[in-house]
Amino acid sequence: MPDADELVANALAAVRGTDVRQAERQLDRLMVGSGAADAGTAVDAALVRRLVRGLAGLWPRGWQPVDVHRITGRRLDARAAGLVRDAMAAQRRDQADPVPQWWDEQLRELGATAVTDQPGVLAGWSRREGLDRTDALRVAVDVLALVESLPPIAVLRPPPGVTGAALPRTAGAARTGSPMLDRVRALLAKAESTTFPAEAEALTGKAQELIARHSIDEALLAGGAERGDAPGGVRLSTDSPYAGAKALLVQEVAAANRCEAVWSDDLGFSTVLGWPADLVAVEVLYTSLLVQATAAMLRGRAERRPGSGRRTKVWDESFLNAFALRIGERLRAATEAATDAATDPADRVAGADRLLPVLAARGAAVRERLETLFPGVTRHRLSVRDAEGWSSGTSAADRAALDVGGVRRPRQVPGRPDAR
Structure with a gap:
């Protein structure tokens, strides 16, 4: 009779195949176990042990806890994401290598802080979710298959167990509880709640001005100290529906804040590269926008002409693409105004001589980081197919601009996993 590890391996191989009946037979065998008195416990332990090992193997390949949790919920469901949380907590408990502070912060934000021993992870999770044993094993095998199938992605920050000598030292995270960010969040909260577009635009523009001034201050401070840091990165969700429009919005907000963005559409996120204060700004603005x-x-849907004959999805996509481009123009204008205002009015030339080289050097570092992490990046063009949606999204009469510049995404290399 196969032991627990063999049973798990057989069930996993069957799930990866195309024979549904074979997968069910292997699941039944997993239910029965090896025939020993503690067969169920042994199978649970083997599943969790292999899942924990699979998670540990993802960290050096660029994945972070938030990434794994997000893609599990996207490709499977919330229950599966809950199992991943518990398994990550168990893996962290057994992590012998040094773990950076930001890693533990991610786990805390996800709620992956349980201290259950590995053998009790599956039983505790299934009991909490109200699953019977068959469903629990089915979900666990699906989760394991997903975790072991994930491709390498860009390593944005040194993972647990990797020293600074093995990877470029990325700049640390900006303070997320600063008074400036509190003011920005308050402005954006008002923008989200108002029903007047002009007021929302004014509030968002003011938030961008504050962000841009803060970013300039941070740049000047950092420019006076040679630390040898490389720009860091964050991943922002661009799930369906309208994933392309969301990716365009990420890119527009990133560009306005001196960052670069790359869309990995099959994985459901955009990677934004930049300096700490700018990355926080992009994340806050994108979420609000x-x-x-x-x-x-x-609101625009409700105002559409009756009997227009247009499909709602096409109209929505056109609206959101137009919104992204319009908001990008306004944000970039606010950033340019803040940059111009940051130079000394009494000596504009000297002020520009001090500020602009710092911003240029930081911009060059971000682009270099982009080329290093995404050497095969390509540009994808998004088409706007509904003039009414475009006009509504831009609040303008420019219906001729129906083909817009799109988002970059990694080039696919035949025979190799996509590099992201």
Whole structure:
């Protein structure tokens, strides 16, 4: 009779195949176990042991806890994401190598802080989810198959167990509880709640001005000290529906804040590269603007002419693409105004001589980081197919601009996993 590890391996191989009946037979054998008195416990332990090992193997390949949790929920469901959380907590408990502080912060934000021993992870999770044993084993095998199938992605920050000598030292995270960010969040909260587009635009523009000034201050401070840091990165969700429009919004917000963005559409996220204060700004703005865009889109739907004959999805996509481009123009204008205002009015030339080289050097470092992590990046063109949606999204009469510049995404190399 196969032991627990063999049973798990057989069930996993069957799930990866195309024979549904064979997969069910292997699941039945997993239910029965090896025939020993503690067969169920042994199978649970083997599943969790292999899942923990699979998770540990993802960290050097660029994945972070938030990434694995997000893609599990995207490709499977919330229950599967809950199992991943518990397994990550168990893996962290057994992690012998040094673990950076930001890693533990991610786990805490996900709620992956349980201290259950590995043998009790599966039983505790299934009991909490109210699953019977068959369903629990089915979900666990699906989760394991997903974790072991994930491709390498860009390593944005040194993972647990990797010293600074093995990877470029990335700049640390910006403070997320600063008074400036509190003011920005308050402005954006008002923008999200108002039903007047002009007021929302003014509030968002003011938030961008504050962000841009803060970014300039941070750049000047950092420019006076040679630390040898490389720009860091964050991944922002661009899930369906309208993933392309969300990726375009990420790119527009990133460009306005001196960052670079690359869309990995099959994995459901955009990677944004930049300096700490700028990355925080992009994350905060994107989150808020997505809320504003969705609310504006729903209002626009209600105002559409009856019997227009257009499919809602096509109209929505056109609206959101137009919104992204329009908001990008306004944000870039606010950034340019803040940069111009940051130079000394009494000596504009000297002020520019001090600030602009610092910004140029930081921009060059971000682009170099982009080329290093995404050497095969290509540009993908998004088409706007509904003039009414475009006009509504931009609040302008420029219906001729129906083909817009799109988002970059990694080039696919035949015979190799996509490099992201």
